Amino acid sequence: MMNKNVRIALAALVAAGLFAGCLLVSGQITIVQEFDDDSGAAASQVYYLSVDLNENDDYADHKDKIKSLEAFGFVVKITNGGNIAARGEGYLSLSPITPLPTDRDDILAAKIPRIFYVSDPIDPGEFRNITFEMSQDYIENFDDIDEAIKDGEIYLYGVTDQNTLVKYEDFKLIATINVEI
């Protein structure tokens, strides 16, 4: 009886191994990519950033095998160059907005998704370094970020909710992606 049970268990183990082998075809990779500073570090009411993820080797190697974005975060230094406290906001587009937006109203008129909102105001003339962990509380519209990551070419417009002068420096995205392996 024991031998029969052992045989059945071994057969089940083999079946489990085959089952696992068939389905273990996806896994996660995490990419970190810095955005290009298209504003040239001069404070403005709209700060322009962009990135082409195809320049990231890990991303390029897996682009055709991306299943879904599983987790997202970012790091950035935001400087409020205005004379009132203001909250940072980031808006996303898959193509450049033309003509170039010059203030927050232009961004809102473009009806592009806001992907983060730094809910704690930054004092005038001060800056804040947003860590990955802090960014988790600020992210919005994850489905739009998912679409943008799959597309690969991302345009980001940084503003403040008070339309003050602002700088977004050293913006890096951290994306964990489920890919076919």
Added chain:
Amino acid sequence: MRGYRALALAMLLLPALAAPAWAGVAIGAYGGYNFTIIQDDSDHGALFGLKAKIDGIPVVVLEPSITFISVGDKENEDDEVGAFTQSGGSIQAFALNANLGGSYKTEPGVGFYGTGGIGMYSLSPDAPYLEDESRFGFNAGAGFVYKASPKFDIDVSARLHVITLDGGGSRKSVGIYAGADFYFGL
């Protein structure tokens, strides 16, 4: 979510209340650890759960279960951004397995078995921007039962969980389970 919990409780309680006279039933509890596989956004964590074993069908023992899995935070390191932590969450797995072999033992001794099952997995990530979701999944594995007395056994197993994802692909982990079962009617 409430619907799944009610279903899981019904799956566990009904066998004891409504099993036909020819069926043997055991109810058990277990704990263990869940090891994630190829996941950058979550880490290993503890698990515990409840299950029933119904020995009333030829060849297989049916095993409904509910398992609570803790998904650990994942510490990551990158040259450009330094150390950062991705927050984990929790999973509730409602599964129905078919066990082949000696998972339900009427006599003292050791029984080896294989198991495979399907289930619904309720994923609750800690990240505020991610929503809870319920996904279909599979599990498969093997284990052994040591029955030292007529009413109790010790059950140890390892099971691979594969949770299907919305965009394709899957989340995978291996759970190591150890627990005890109480046999009714023996």
